[in-house]
Amino acid sequence: MAKDGNFLLEMTKHRHPMSSNFPTILLFIFILFAASLAAADAKDTLLSGQCISRSETLISKSGVFELGFFAYDGLYKYNLGIRYKNLVERSPVFVVQYPTHFSNRATLCFLKDKLYTINDYYPSEYVLWSSEGNGSAASVAILLDTGNFVVRDEMNPSVVMWQSFDYQGTGDALQPGAWIASDTVTGASIMTNTNDFFPYYCTLQIDKRRKRGFAINVGGSYDFGGASYGYHGTFPDWMVTYKEGVDSVQLNVPKSPNAIELLKLELGQVSFLRWSGNGTFGTWQPLWSFPSSCSISPFICGAFGACTQAGKCRCIDGFKPTLADEWDLGRFTSGCSSIHPMRCDAENSFTTDTFVLLDNLQGLPVSEYARDEPATSSEECKSACLRSCYCTAYSYSSGCKIWQFKLHNLSLADSPPYSSIYVRLGSSREKKGLRKLQIVALVVCLLVAIVPGGSLVFWLYKGLSSRKMKVEGFLVVYSYAQLKKATGNFSYKLGEGGFGSVFKGMIAGSSSTHPKSDGSGCASGHPVALRSVTGERGDKAERPTSLVARFGPIHDDLLAFLRLPPIHSILVLSPRRVLEYEQAASVRKGRDC
Structure with a gap:
């Protein structure tokens, strides 16, 4: 039995390592399960018969782009578009369907032969794509990692029947991979524009007469016969790819997979922008803009710019x-x-x-x-x-x-x-009044903080000064308050003579010796004799070293009388009085404390 017990004990000591990590493994499985639920919820595909409402979105597999109905202007107008998911507040909307504005109850639906939107506004149903009954039963609508929303064959992804890149020119921003071109079906020129309202309405279209050429018009529709605020430019070759024979330019995809770039048209100025920052904190940095001079169009100076x-x-x-x-x-x-x-x-x-x-x-x-x-x-x-x-x-x-x-x-x-x-x-007056109020409040706060703080510092300094000695040459100088405390307000008089009065006191230490207790209950320190020297009114400003020089013989007599080795003298200056005292050995030490 004992043998079996030992065997079980050994088995417990050498149990399988997985059992000790079981809580960690369980947590890991839970995280994977939660991630899978999130991934399932963040879908990128619409199957036949599925719809998304105004409050729902499709999210690309990489998590970079999302498609949905996004606010266009005000609180109740929405456009079907694509934007950068992690830049919700700063991302432009790459419009998929324009100029239709949607209400809060808009819906995007997909059938095997039709991709369409349902809206409260007229028209109530708008068809983005239709195969006219010839669609494949295996077709799907999917938001790709490139930001392109496509209808393609699920079994053969290379067969693309419709894509948003063909229609993204109907917004004021163009994402990498999209293009501006002539519509081969209708013959119309696909343009970017901001909105319908003059004077903010502007268009950009391909200039067929030049390679990588474009034309911009501000404030109205453009024809090459001439219009006010119409001008021409050329895209740089590093930014776009020109396709011969189809009159189109495609915005190049960034070389870095983490780069976020786009083309933006606003108030007649077209700019190539790159996001500079980390996450949602950053700014759009213009790498190229046209025109660069407002002499072509004053509109590019923006509101209140001249x-x-x-x-x-x-x-x-x-x-x-x-x-x-x-x-x-x-x-x-x-x-x-x-x-x-x-x-x-x-x-x-x-x-x-x-x-x-x-x-x-x-x-x-x-x-x-x-x-x-x-x-x-x-x-x-x-x-x-x-x-x-x-x-x-x-x-x-x-x-x-x-x-x-x-x-x-x-x-x-x-x-x-x-x-x-x-x-x-x-009103600058209101701002000045507010600034004045802020200054007054700041001064009051500083006073509230300084007065008690200054009092505390003074109290601490006073406490420290009662114990601090100032060394000046061979002298140690004490304050008058320190000597009053040491002598009990000059209450014990040893005697007096022609040289002045001498008082007994107790000094807590000096720069060369340390206070000590005699074991009799007396306060720790050194017994001293203080000699009072009355000087003239002008002597209060005289330095201690000169006073020692004037009373030097008396010092020597006193030191000799006490039979002490010459040590440093200790003096203090006070109004109309100089107190000089020397450390002394009291023959009545045990009796006088």
């Missing part, structure tokens, strides 16, 4: 670049922001707002919201602007005109005729 005669964008007075880093790199479409922003919720804010006069403009600015006001004077026109929180500028020449929200197309002229407007600024 184009100078030298072709450079700058902010008007009272404004600063919204994204200074982008301005430094030649992309100006972010525009300018007021140094003192207006506050519509501030009570009586209109009474403190100010205006800056721009009297050297070449024409008047362009705004989506500009209107005439029935005012008979410049002051009435100003009052009409102040009554509206969203009024940003006014002008009064032959009549009153006010602008709301943003101002675009500002050009500075160097010769007449000039146009002038008054641009509204936020």
Whole structure:
């Protein structure tokens, strides 16, 4: 029996290592299971008969891209598009279907022969792709790791029946791998554009007359016969691939798999951007922009940005670049922001707002919201602007005109005729008052912290100074307060003579000796005799070394009388009095404590 017990004990000691790691293995299995559930939930494919609603998305297998209905403008308009999943707040939407806007109840559905959307708006059903009854039963709709949403044969993936890259030109951003080309089916030119509203509407299309050429138009449809704000450019060869015979350019895929790049069109300026940052923290860095000079189009200076005669964008007075880093790199479409922003919720804010006069403009600015006001004077026109929180500028020449929200197309002229407007600024008075209040609060906080802190430091210094000795040459100098404490306020007088009074005291130590206890219950320290020397009124500023020189003979007599080896003297300076004391051996040490 004992043998069996020993055997079981040995088996316990040498049990299988897997049993000791069982909790770890169980946790690992749980993590894998949770990951598999997440992967199953984050699907990238629509099978025949499946749909996704406005609140659902498809996510590419790599997790980089997602497809869904994303907010376009305001809180209730959505577009079907693709974006970078990890850059939700900063990623543009690569529009798949445009210009249809969807409501909150939009749905994307896939059948074996049709990919379509269902919407509350007209048309209620919009077909993106249809095989007209000839579709394969094995077809699927899948979001690829390239960001391309395709309908393809599930058994033969090389057979692609529809892809979003063919229609992505209908948005204001183009992702790598997509292209701008002439539609071989309709013969129409596929263009990128921002939105439907003048003056922000702009288009980019292939210029068939040049290799890698393109044309941009701001504010309206473009034809090569000529239009206002229309201009031509050429894509650099490192950025795009030109396909001969099909009149198309394809945006190159980044060489680095981790690079995030895109082509962006805004206010007539096209830019090639690369994400610089870690995760959601970073910024879009422009690597190339066209045009680089605003002399071609003042629109590229953005809101409240003005184009100078030298072709450079700058902010008007009272404004600063919204994204200074982008301005430094030649992309100006972010525009300018007021140094003192207006506050519509501030009570009586209109009474403190100010205006800056721009009297050297070449024409008047362009705004989506500009209107005439029935005012008979410049002051009435100003009052009409102040009554509206969203009024940003006014002008009064032959009549009153006010602008709301943003101002675009500002050009500075160097010769007449000039146009002038008054641009509204936020209240600097309110900001100055707030700054003054902040300064007062800061001073009060500092005083609250300094007064008790200073008192604590003074108390600590006073406590330390009662024990601290200052060495000056061969002297150790004590303060008057230290000597009062050492002598019990000069309460024990040893005697006096022509040299002055002598008091007995106890010093806690010196720079050359350490205090010690005599074992009789007396305080630890050295018994000393203090000699009082009365000097003239001017002697209070005399240094201790000179006083020792004047009273040196008395020192020698006293030291000799006490039969002590000459040691350093200890003095203190006080108003109208110099106390000099020397360490002495008291013959009455055990009796006088």
